[in-house]
Amino acid sequence: MSKPFISLCPEITRANALTLMDWLEDENVVRYLSDSRHVSRFIEQVIGRVQLPILTHLFNQGGRFFMAYDRHDVPVGFVRLVKNGADCEIVLVIGDRDNWGRKLGVTAIREGMKLAFFDMRAEKLIAKIHADNARSLKAFLRCGFVLETETSTLKSFSMTSARYLRLLRESAIGDGPPDIYITEIDQARLRNLIALEQGPVVVDLEHEIERAIVVDPRQVARNVVTMNSRAVLHLDDQEMEVALVYPEDADGSAGKLSICSDVGTAILGYKEGDSIDWRIPGRTCRIGIEKVLYQPEAAGDFHL
DSSP: OOOOOOEEEOOOBHHHHHHHHHHHTOHHHHTTOTTHHHHHHHHHHHHHHOOOSBOHHHHTTTSEEEEEEOTTSOEEEEEEEEEETTEEEEEEEEOOGGGTTSSHHHHHHHHHHHIIIIISOOSEEEEEEETTOHHHHHHHHHTTOEEEEEOSSEEEEEEEHHHHHHHHHTTOSTTOOOOOEEEHHHHHHHHHHHTTOOSHHHHHHHHHHHHSEEEOTTTSOTTBOOTTOEEEEEETTEEEEEEEEOGGGOBGGGTEEETTSHHHHHHTTOBTTOEEEEEETTEEEEEEEEEEEEOTTTTTOTTO
């Protein structure tokens, strides 16, 4: 069975807003959401007075709002991140009740943590949960959050950036993706690259580098995609041969794929036979590593 998959998308459309209103009219969905009435009124007012197809800027007032999509690109919930100084608070709702019990909440929390720590650079992520909300309590505990304070009605959980990085490197954050491998040399070079680049792809790249198992270049398995490797991929039903290169060497016409591209970041560290779901612009795709045709380390080309 495939692991649960969630991608968080920052663009909020008018259709998304209408879906959110439907979710917020369900008493079971909003039972533990403290500001559900305020949010519902806000959405209704926005739809009534603003005739725009994209409403992202309105939803990002006072925080950052993301629609949560499943692997079939169907919206199933939302995540809101609110920065307050060095801390950040996360609000999570799986709005489609048909998806409850599928561990999508855990996956959405994991994606929210990635954005909070790698994009918003929070030092601590906080989740305030109603004491009776057993489903959410279980999801945040599964992701490694620790209880900070509690009253008879509210429990406050937290995750520090240091704890997050430790759990990430130990693959101890609930329902995470498969292990990937990176050489010590590639890790050092890519960290230098990240310091100079910006954008959502770099957030994903930094996350992948930090969670990767670091190995000596002479000990990396021959079937792992390292920097400057060539591999045959399946992108959904499309077969392609690519070389994974640094941005300055990228050339789409020659199949040289930048590590800072969506698919480039996605395949780093995976091995032959691995398949992953990954969000690329406009959709989620299934990427399969069919064969590693060339790997510098296996060929003794350690200078690359």
